[in-house]
Amino acid sequence: MAEHKNGVATNGYEKKSSPASSSTKSEAKPLPNGDKKDGIVRSFKQLRVASKRPLPKEMGDGSYRVVENRPGLKQDIRRLRGRDLKTLLEIVKAKVKGETQQDDKTMIMERTIQLVANLSDHSKVQESLTNSFISQLWNSIDHPPMLYMGDKFRFRQPDGSNNNPYLPQLGAARTPYSRTVRPKGMSLGAQPDPEAIFESVFARDAFRKNPNNVSSILWYWATIIIHDLFWTNLQDPNQNDSSSYLDLAPLYGSTEKDRDSIRTFKDGQLKPDCFADKRLIGNPPGVPILLIMFNRFHNHVATNLADINEGSRFSKPAEHLSPEAADAAWKKRDTELFETARLVTSGLYINITLIDYVRNIINLNRVDTTWTLDPRQEMGVSVGTKDLSESGTGNVVSAEFNLCYRWHSCLSEMDDKWVQDFYTELLGENYGPMNLQTMMKALKAFEASVADEPSERTFGGFKRGPDGKFNDDELVEALATAIEQPGGAFGGRNVPRIMKPIEMLGIMRGRKWNLAGLNEFRKHFGLKAYETFEDINSDPSVADALRNLYQHPDYVELYPGIVAEEAKTPMVPGVGIAPTYTISRVVLSDAVALVRGDRYYTTDYNPRHLTNWGYKEVDYDLKVNHGCVFYKLFLRAFPQHFKGNSVYAHYPMVIPSENKKILTNIKRADRFDFSRPEPTATRINIIGYNAAKYILEDQQKYRVCWEEGLKHLMGEAGGRFMLSGDTALHAQQRKCMGKLLYNDTWRNAVKSFYATTAEKLLAEKSYRLAGKTQVDVVRDVGNVAHTHFVARMFNLPLKTSENPKGVFSEQELYMILAVIFVCIFFDIDPAKSFPLRQGAREVAQKLGGIIEMNVKLANSIGVKGLFTSKPDKNDDPLARYGENMAKGLKKAGLSTEDIVWSQILPTAGAMVPNQAQVVSQTSPTRQLSE
Template sequence: MSQLGGIALPPRPSLASRLSGVAQALSRSVSTPPKYAYSPGNNDNTKQTGLLQDLQALGFQDAQTMVMFLNTTATGVDDDNDLLLERMIQMLSKLPPHSHEGKQMTDGLINQLWSGLEHPPKSSLGKEYRYREPDGSCNNIRDPQLGAANTPYARSMPPMVFQSPDLPGPESLFDLLMARGDDFEPHPNGISSMLFYLAAIITHDIFQTDSKDFNINTTSSYLDLSPLYGRNLEEQRIMRTFKDGLLKPDCFSSKRLLGLPPGCGVFLIMFNRFHNYTASQLASINEGGQFTKPGSYATGMKAESAWLKYDNDLFQTARLITCGLYVNIVMKDYVRTILALNRTDSVWGLDPRTKEGKNMFSNPAPEATGSQVSVEFNLIYRWHSALSQKDENWTEKEFKNLLGGKDPATAPMHEVLAAMGRWESMLPEWPEARPFAGLARNADGTYDDESLVKMLQESIQDIAGTFGANKIPNCLRTVEILGIIQARHWNVATLNEFRTHFGLTKHETFEDINPDPEVAMKLMQLYDSPDSVELYPGLIAEKPKPPMSPGSGLCVNFTTSRAILSDAVALVRGDRFYTIDYTPKNLTNWGYNEVDSDVKVNQGQVMHKLIFRAFPNHFRQNSIYAHFPFVTPSENFVILDKLGTSTQYSWASPSKRGHVVVIESYKAVTQILENKKDFRITGGEAIEFETAQPDGSYARDFCLGGDEEANSASRIHVRKALYASGWFKEISTYNLEITQLLLESNSFKIGPRTREVDIIRDVIGLANTRFVSALYNLPLKNKENPHGIYTEQEMYMVLLTAFSAIFFDADIAQSFKLRNIARELAQQLGQLVMANAEVVSKTSYVSGFFSRFSKPIKPSTKPSLLSYGNHMIRRLLEKGKSVEESVWGTIMPMTATVVATQTQTMSQCLDYYLEDGKEHLPQLYRLAHLGTKEADELLMRYMLEGCRLRGTVAIYRDLATDQTIADYHPHSPPSDSSNPNPQPTTKTHVLKSGTRLLLNLSTASRDPTIFPSSSTVRLDRPLDSYIHYGWGPHQCLGMEASRAALTAMFKSIVGLKGLRRAPGSRGRVKSMPARVWNGQVGNGQVGNGQVGNGQVGNGQVGNGQVGNGQVGNVVVGSGHEREDRDGELEGLRVYMTADQSSYWPLPSTMKVRWDA
C-alpha cells in the first residue's frame, strides 16, 4: 500500500473497475440532458428495468423458486425443508438493482414476513393479563376497559329512520302482540327448559342493566361465568373460600338468577361443583410444579403471601378451565341444538375458534379483539316466550308471594318493581346464606344431591314454549313493559334497520313480519308502516322459523335467528381467553383435555361432562338425561331412533346408587374372595359388551364372567390350554430374551458410558405386548415381522383400552367414550383373530391366516413361544368349542388383561426398588448374573415383595345376601404423628344384599398380622400368602405363568449395572393418592363403586392383578393420602399419561439409566 505524508492511500482500482467507470461516463455523455437541472438531490428518477433483463439474469432453478413462492403465498404453508427463503434471496440478488418484478417480489416477501406476527401483539406476559379479571377488564391488552363491567353499552347501528314521537303505549303492545293468555304451545322440536336456563345464564353473564342508569352494563361483555363467580372483585371475594382455590359449595353470585326458575340455579351449582372438582385435581396433579404448596421455609408474611398465591393460582386456573367447559357447552351443545345439528349424525359445528390459515385468498377474521355488547343485543336475548308451563306457574306464584297475593298481570308497574327491589335488597350478601328452592344445607355446606337431581331431571323432561307473537306469559307483563321502555330510552333502530344491518331483506308488508292475519292487523293498527315497527316489539311479534333439520332447531323469530349467530361468533372469537390464550399451558394439559370436545362422543357435545362431575352417583354412564339434556327424553328417542343409535343409551330415570364399602384387612378380604356364593364377581356385563356379536354373546361363560358352573368349567379349560408341557422354561426364556432385546434396541447413549431408556413405555409395555401376541398369534408388525397389521405400540394401546373399559372404568365422565372406543377396537382385532382361528380350526397345527403374510423377510433369531400361538388356539378349540366361543368367549377377554396387568405389576415393582428398596439393587444385580435356579427363586421372591409393597390393587364384589363383615384397618397412616405405634382399628359392617364392596388388596398386603415387618422386604414369606393375584375360586389362573414371565423380565432389568432413575421427573412415575369424588368438596359420602351399568373392575384376570385401585368415581386427593415418613406408598394410587393430560390405568413412563 502506498503512502502520502505517512497517510495510507486506498488500493489502486482494478482494470475492470476502471473500465466500468469509463463506460458509465460515456453513457452519461450520450444520454438526454435532464429537463430540470436543480431537482432534489434525493429524488430517485431511476427507471426500472423490465422483464427481459430479469430473464437474462435468472436461470431454470430460479423459475422453480418462483413457482414455489407463488404456491406458498397461495396456501400459506411454507415447508422450510425446501429452503425457499434462502432460494428467494439467491434469486433476488441476481436481478438488476432496479428490477420492477424484483421490487414486487421483495415487497411480497416483506409482507409475508410482516404478517407472520400480530401487529400489535394481542397477548402479553404481564401478570394483570394472565387470568380473567373479576370485572372483565384487561381482556384486550391495548384497551383494558373494553367490555369491562360498569361501562356503557355499545350501539350496533345508528337509528336513521324518522320514528313517530307518539309511539303505541307499552301496555297496549304487550296486550296485543305479546301476551300468551291461557294458550301454551310446546316447542316444535321438543327442546327442554334446560337450554333456556343456559340462555338465561348467558344473558345475565353479558347483560345486566343498571337500574339507575339504563346506559350502563354492570357486568362484563364476556362469557366469563360472572353469574357464578361475580361481576367484580367484591362479589368474587365473597364466593371464594380462599383455601385450595375452592368456591364456597353449592352457591352462586348472581342474586337476579335466584328470581328465575330453580333449574337455572341448579345449572350454576353444577358449574360450582365442576370448579371445585377442577381445583382439587389441579392441586394433586401439580403439573410442572405449578401448584406446589408452600413449604416450611416460608414463615410470617412470606408464608401468608405464598399461601395466597397458591390459592389464587388454583382458583384462577380452575376458573379458566371451568369457563372453557362453559364455552364448549355453548358452542358444542347449545348452538348445535339451535341449528338442529343434534338431529343428525354430522360432526360439523359452528365454532368461531377455528384457526384460519393466512394465504393470498383469505382474510382471516380478527380474534382476541375484545368485546362490548350493545343495547340491540340486550333486546335480542329476551326469550320469555320459551317459558314452559311449569316455569310459568312457578313465576306467577313467586310474583304473587311478593305482591301479597295480587295478580302480577294486573298489578301496577310501580308496585311490581318495588316488590322486586325489596326482594333483592332482603337477600343476604353472603351467597351461601341466600335461600334456594326451599332447600336446607347440609353441615358441610352442600345441598342434598337427591333434591338437586330431582330438579335437574324435571327440567330436562320439561318441554319449553315456542316463539312468535302472543307467546309470553301474562305474569311477565311488567317485565316486558319495562323492556319496551328501555328500548325507547336507548333510541334503538327499527326492526327493518336492524335487518338491513345484517344484510337481510326489509319487511315490505306487515304480513312479511307475521303472516298471521290477526297479528298483521294488530301491527298495522299500531304502526303506520312496516318501516316504523320498533325493534323490540318487532322481534317478539315476528314469525318464527319453521323446523328444519339441520338448520333450524331453536325455531326462533327470523331476525333473532340470524343475529344470535353473529353474536355468538363475536363473543367467542373476540375473547382473548377463548382464542390466543386458550392453551394447554394456561389451562394445564389435564385441564385442556378435561373440557375438550371429541366428535366420537355425541358428535362433539360435552354437556355430559358437567352433569357427571356434579352428580357422579345418580346417572348411568349412557344416560340420555346426561348426554342430551337440551331436548326432552321423549323427543330424543324419536331423534336417536331415526339415527339408529337409541340402543346405545339408557332411558331410565336418574337414581342414586349405594355407597361402596371398603374392606381392608387380609382376613376379611380373603374370606370374601373365598365365598363366591354370597360375594359375586362384577365384570361379566362389561366383558360381554366389549365382545358381543350380532348373533349373541359368547363371553357369558368366560371364567371371570360370573360365578356359575359354566364359568368354573371355562377356568379349567383355559388353564389346561395355558399350561402346556414345558411351559415354565419356554415362558421364562422368551421373556428374558425379549426384554434384553428391547433394552438393547430402544435405549440410547447418554455420554460415553451411560445408556438410558423409558423402561415402562419402550421395554416393559412392549415386552408384554410381544408376549401376549406370541401367546395367541396376534398380527403384530415389527422389524422381524414387517408384514403384520398392528405395530407394537398400536397393539399395546388396543389391548390396554380393552382392559381399561372392563377393569378401569372408574371415571363416569369418561366411561361412555372409553367403553365405545374399546368395543370398536376389540371388534376390529377380534375379527382378525377370528380369521386366523377359522384357518387353524380347518388345517394343521402351525398354519394359519396370518402365516400367509407374516413370514419374516429373512430367517429370524427372535425369541419365540413354539408351544403357543396357533397351538394355543388349537387347544382352546378342543372339547367342541366353536371358533366364535373360543375367540370372543376366551381369547379376547384374556388378551385384554395380560398386557395391562403384567405391565402394571412390573412397573410398580421396579419403581419400589429404584426408590425405597434401592439398597437391594446390588444384591439383585449379583443374583441376576449367577444363573442358578436358587438365584432365580430369590429373584422371584424379591419381585413378589416389590409388588406387595408398591402394588395398587383393588377388587370389587357385590353382595348377593345380607352380611355382617368384621374388618379392621391394618394400621393407621404412618404420617399420623398422634399415633406413632399404629394398631389395627376394628370395625363391623352390617350390609344389605346388593351392596358393592371394594376389597383393598394394597392394605391387605401390608397387614402385619400376616406379613410381619410389613414395610420391609423379606424373602421368607410363604408364597401362598401373597394376594395381589387374588384369592379363592377366581384367583388369577395365570398366576404361575405370570410369575415366570415377570421374574425373567425382572432379572433382565435388575441385571443392568448401576441401574438408577434418570434425573428429575423423567425418572419417576407420575401418580397420586386416590379418593372418591362425590360431586362436591366436603360431600361426606363414601364412593359409589358403580359406573355406568355398574361394572367397574372385577378382580384379577389372566396374568395377575387388575385395576389400580380407583374406587367408583375416583379422583386424586389432597388430604386423604396415606404416605409414611419414608415415602413408602400406602393404599391406592392413580396414574397419568406421559403428557399428564389424563388419568391412566397403570404407570405410563419412567426413564432409567445404567452403566454401559
C-alpha cells in the same frame, strides 16, 4: 445498499441529476483492457448527453430537475438466470395453492433473496418483491403484540377488564353499552302504548310448545348466558354492570367483592353450592342448579390441579419460611389454584355453549356429522389458511342485543306456573293486577328476601345440609323434571302473561335507548327489509295488530318486531330451536363476536394456561357425541345419580322421548340409557387385608362386577368369560383355560420365552444418549414383552420385523389390550366411562374380528391364520401354542364365538396390562441407563 449523506438507504439506487455534478471518492482498481474501453465509451456517452442539456432554468436555485430512470421489465428479464426462474415458479405455485408454510430446508428464503438482488436496481419488479418480503416478515409478528406475561393478563379480572391489553376497559363491567346499528329513519310521533302492544301481539292465550321438543334446560342455559352478558344499571340504563364476555359471571361475580364472597380462600375452592349473582335465584330452580353444578366442577378441578401439581405450579410452601412469607405463599397458591380452576371451568362452559347449545340451535344434533360452528377456529399462517378474521381483540355487547336475548316466549308451562307461584310467595295471594307497580313491589320484596352471604342463600324450597350443600336427590329430581319439559315456541302471542310488566319495560327501554327499528336492524345484517306486515308474520291477527299499531313496517320497533315475528319452520340441519327469522341470523353473529373476540377463549386458551390436565378435562372429542360435553358437567356434579351413558346427562337440551327418536334415526340409540336418573350406592374402596379376604370368600353375597363391561365389549359371550362371574360355568371356564395354559412344560417354556424376548428387546430398544446407553424399560420392554407373549399364546396379528405383515404394531396392540383391561376392571370414573367404553368397544371389535377369522381357519382347514407370525418350532419355546390353543378350546366343546369372545380376547386383555403393571412397579426407574 447505497446510502445518502443523511443515512437513508436507497436499496442500490440514487437519484441522479447530472454526471458532472457528482463525484466518487472511492479508489478504483485497475480494469482489464476490454472493461477499460467500455468504461471510456460509457463516460463519453454520458458527457455527450450532459452537453446537450438546456440551461438549468426550471428550478429556482439554478439546479437541474431530478429525473428518475427506472429499469423496465425487459431489463429484469435479461438478468434472470435459470435458477431464478425456478425460484420464481415455486413462489407463484405456493401463491396459487394458498400455501402459507414454507419448507425452509429448500432454502426458499435465501433463493428469493438471490433472485431479488440479481434484478435491476430499483426496478418495479424488484421493489414489488422487496415490499412483499418485508410485509411477510412484518406480518409474522403481531403489531402491537396482543399477548403479555404476568397474572394481570394470564387470569380473568373480576370486571372483565384487560381482555384487550391496549383497550383495557373494552367490554369491562360498569361501562356503557355499544350500539350495533345507527338509527337513521324517523319513528312515529306517538308510539303505541306498551300495554296494547303486549296484549295484541305478545300475550299467550294458549301454550305452544317448541316444534322440535327442545327442553327447558336449553332455555336455562340461555338464561345464564343472558345474565352473564347483561346487567343494566338501574341509575344509569346506558351502563352495563356485567362484562361483555362469557366469563361465567353468574357464578364468579362481576366485582372483586362478589368474587371474594364465594371463595373459601383455601386451596382455590369455592364455598359449597354457592354462586355470586343473586338475580339467578329469581329464576326457575333449574337455573341455579346449573350454577351449583359449575360450582362443584370448579372444586373438582381445583382439587385435581393441586393433586397433580403440574410443573410444581401449585406446590405447598416450604416449611422453613417465616410466618409472613408462608402466609403470602399460601395466599399465592390459593389464588393460582382458584384462577386456574376458573379458566378450566370457563373452558367447559364455553365448550358446552359452542357445541351442545349451538348444535341444538341449528339442528345439528339430528344428523350424524361432526361439523360444528366453532368461532374459535384458527385461521392464518400457523394452520395453513388465510387469516380472514381477527381473534382476541375484545368485545362490547350492544343495547340491541340486550333486547334480542329476551326469549320469554320459550318458557315452559311448568316454568310459567313457577313464576306465578314465585310472585305469590313474594306478594301473597290476591296481589292485584300484574303491572309495573306490582313488579317493582315484587323486586323489592325479592331483594329483601335474599341473603347477602351466598352460603346462606336458598331457592326452590331446597335446604342446605350441615356441609353447606343441597340434597343431591332433590336437585336431580328437579333437573330431570326440567329435562322432560318442552319449552315454548318462538313467535307472536306466546309470552306468558305473568311476564307482562317485564315485557312492557323492555319496550320502554328500547325507546329510551333510541334504537333502530326492526327493518333498519335487519338491513344492517344483510337481511331484506319487510315490505308488508304479512311479511313479518303471516298470521292475519298478528299482522293486523301490527298494522293498527304501526301503520307501516318501517315504523315497527325492534323489540316488538322480533317478538311478534313469525318463527322459522324446523329444518334438518339448519333450524333447531325454531327462532324468529331475525333472531336466527343475528344471534350467530353475536356468538362469533362474543367468543372470537375473547382472548381467554382464543389466543390465550391453551394447555400452558389451563395445565395439560385441565385443558384435556374440558376438551371435546368429535368422535364422542359429535363433540357434545354437557355430560361432563352432569357426571362431575352428580356422579351417584346419572349413569355414564344416561341420555339425560348427554343430551339434556332435548326431551328424552325426542332424543330416542333422534338417536334411533342416526343409529346411536343402543349407546345410551333412557331411564330416569336415580341414586346409586357409593363405591367403597377396600384396603384392609381381612376385609378383602372376607369379601372374596363370600361369593354368594359379594359378586364380581365385571360382567357388564365384558358384555359391552364382547357381547353376550363376554358374560361367559371365566372372570365375569362366580357360577359353576365360570369355574369350568377357568379350569378349561388353565389346562390349556399350564401344561407339563409351561413353566420352562414361559421362562425361556421371556429370557429370550427381554434380551432381544433390550438390544433393539436401547439407544445412546449423552454417552450412556438408555432404554425406557416400562414402555419398550415390560409392556412389549407381555404383548409378544399373548400374541404368541393366542395367535394375535402382531407386526414385527419377523412378521412385517402383521396388523398391529407393538404399541398399538398393547394400547388395545390396555384399554380393554381398563374398561372391564377400572371403569370407575363416571365422567370418563362413556368415551372409554366407546373407544374400547371399537378396538375390541376390530381385534376380535381378526381373531375370529383366524380361529375359523385353524379349526376348519388347519391354517394357522392370516397376518400372524410363523415361529420356528425348534427355537421358539411357545411355538406350539397359538393355533393349538384354538384347537384345544374347540375340543373342549366351545363354539367359535366363545373361543374368541369369552376366552382368547378377554384373557389377553386381562393378562398384558396386569403383568406390565407388575414390571413397572418393580422396576427401580422408568429409564434404565448404563
